[in-house]
Amino acid sequence: MIITRTPFRITLGGGGTDLPSYYSKYGGFIFAAGINKYMYISVNRPIVDDLVRVKYSKSEIVSHREELQHDIAREAMRMMNIEKGIEIVSMADVPAGTGLGSSSCYAVGLLNALHTMKREFVDLQTLAEEACELEINRLGKPIGKQDQYMAAFGGLTVLDIDKDGTVKVRKARVSDTTIDDLNRNLLMFYTNTSRSADAILYEQSKSVKEGKQNVVESMHYIKEIGYKILEAVESGNITEVGILFDKHWAYKKKISSKMSNPYFDYIYDTAKKAGALGGKITGAGGGGFFVFYVEEKHSKFKEEMKRLGLREMRYRFDFEGTKVLVNFMDGVL
Known part of the structure; x- marks a missing residue:
C-alpha cells in the first residue's frame, strides 16, 4: 500500500x-x-x-x-x-x-x-x-x-x-513573523455553497480570447495587484494585503457575472463593516470559501460571520x- x-x-x-x-x-x-x-x-x-x-x-x-x-x-x-x-x-x-x-x-x-x-x-x-x-x-x-x-x-x-x-x-x-501574522489575520469561512468552476472559467477564457476590453483590463489589474501583494508580504507590510484584497475583489467581479451574487455581496459588505480590510473568494468564484484579512477584534468578527451562518475553517500554511x-x-x- x-x-x-x-x-x-x-x-x-x-x-x-x-x-x-x-x-x-x-x-x-x-x-x-x-x-x-x-x-x-x-x-x-x-x-x-x-x-x-x-x-x-x-x-x-x-x-x-x-x-x-x-x-x-x-x-x-x-x-x-x-x-x-x-x-x-x-x-x-x-x-x-x-x-x-x-x-x-x-x-x-x-x-x-x-x-x-x-x-x-x-x-x-x-x-x-x-x-x-x-x-x-x-x-x-x-x-x-x-x-x-x-x-x-x-x-x-x-x-x-x-x-x-x-x-x-x-x-x-517571507519572514517567520510575517508568516505567523498572515496565519492569524487571514480568516477563512465556508459560504455553504459548492460549485463546478468550469462554467466560470470557460466564460472567463472565452472573454479573454475574444479580447473583451473590460475583462482583459481587469485581468491586467489583477496581475498587477498580485505583484503588489507579493511585495507587501515579502516586505512585512501585510496591512497592505487587506487593502489590495479589496481592490482585487472589485476587479474580479468584472470578469464573470457568475463570480458573485447578492448573497455574497451581502457577506462581503457585512465583513467590511465588521472590520475586514478586504477579502476574496477562493478559486474561480461563485462558491467555496471567503478569505478575509482582519487585523483587530478577531473574536467579534468571527461571531458576526457565525451570525451569517458561515463556518470558519482554521488552518496553517x-x-x-x-x-x-x-x-x-x-x-x-
Missing part, C-alpha cells in the same frame, strides 16, 4: 492569469499558499484478482481502466500504462467544489502514488507538469496551471508563467507539498 498527502491551496494574488487564454498572450503570475488541509490517496494492488477498484464519493469496480467513470483516475492510469489490478481510494479534509484546487490535488497525489508504486523518482516540477498534461491537454478541463503546481510544491510560492506555458517556481521570501506518507509496496507494478 502507498498513501500520499497533497495540500489544498489559497490564492493570494494573480488568480486567473494562469489560464492558457491569458498567459499565452500576456504571461501569467500567481502568488499562492499551500494549507494544511489535504487530499489523501491510497493505492494498493489486489491479491485475489485483477479488477480495478476506485473509491471516492462513489465506488467503482470494473475489469479495465477504460470502463472507469472517474476521468482523472482513468487518465492517470493510462498515462502510467496501468490497465488493471489496482485499488485507488481517496479521502479529503475539504469536499470538492470549494475553490481550493481539489481535482488537481487528486491528480498530483495519484500520479505521485503511481510513480512511487513503479519505483520511479520524479521531481515536483515534472509531477506538476504531468498533472497539467492530464487535466488541461488530455481531459480538456478549462483550468490553469496554478492548482497542479501548488499541489506539488505547497508553501508560499510564486509562479511566473511564460507565454509558452513554461512555469518558473520560487519560494516567496503547508510547506511540504505532496509527499508519500506510507510506502509498503514490495514489488514493481
Whole structure:
C-alpha cells in the first residue's frame, strides 16, 4: 500500500492569469499558499484478482481502466500504462467544489502514488507538469496551471508563467513573523455553497480570447495587484494585503457575472463593516470559501460571520507539498 498527502491551496494574488487564454498572450503570475488541509490517496494492488477498484464519493469496480467513470483516475492510469489490478481510494479534509484546487490535488497525489508504486523518482516540477498534461491537454478541463503546481510544491510560492506555458517556481521570501501574522489575520469561512468552476472559467477564457476590453483590463489589474501583494508580504507590510484584497475583489467581479451574487455581496459588505480590510473568494468564484484579512477584534468578527451562518475553517500554511506518507509496496507494478 502507498498513501500520499497533497495540500489544498489559497490564492493570494494573480488568480486567473494562469489560464492558457491569458498567459499565452500576456504571461501569467500567481502568488499562492499551500494549507494544511489535504487530499489523501491510497493505492494498493489486489491479491485475489485483477479488477480495478476506485473509491471516492462513489465506488467503482470494473475489469479495465477504460470502463472507469472517474476521468482523472482513468487518465492517470493510462498515462502510467496501468490497465488493471489496482485499488485507488481517496479521502479529503475539504469536499470538492470549494475553490481550493481539489481535482488537481487528486491528480498530483495519484500520479505521485503511481510513480512511487513503479519505483520511479520524479521531481515536483515534472509531477506538476504531468498533472497539467492530464487535466488541461488530455481531459480538456478549462483550468490553469496554478492548482497542479501548488499541489506539488505547497508553501508560499510564486509562479511566473511564460507565454509558452513554461512555469518558473520560487519560494516567496517571507519572514517567520510575517508568516505567523498572515496565519492569524487571514480568516477563512465556508459560504455553504459548492460549485463546478468550469462554467466560470470557460466564460472567463472565452472573454479573454475574444479580447473583451473590460475583462482583459481587469485581468491586467489583477496581475498587477498580485505583484503588489507579493511585495507587501515579502516586505512585512501585510496591512497592505487587506487593502489590495479589496481592490482585487472589485476587479474580479468584472470578469464573470457568475463570480458573485447578492448573497455574497451581502457577506462581503457585512465583513467590511465588521472590520475586514478586504477579502476574496477562493478559486474561480461563485462558491467555496471567503478569505478575509482582519487585523483587530478577531473574536467579534468571527461571531458576526457565525451570525451569517458561515463556518470558519482554521488552518496553517503547508510547506511540504505532496509527499508519500506510507510506502509498503514490495514489488514493481
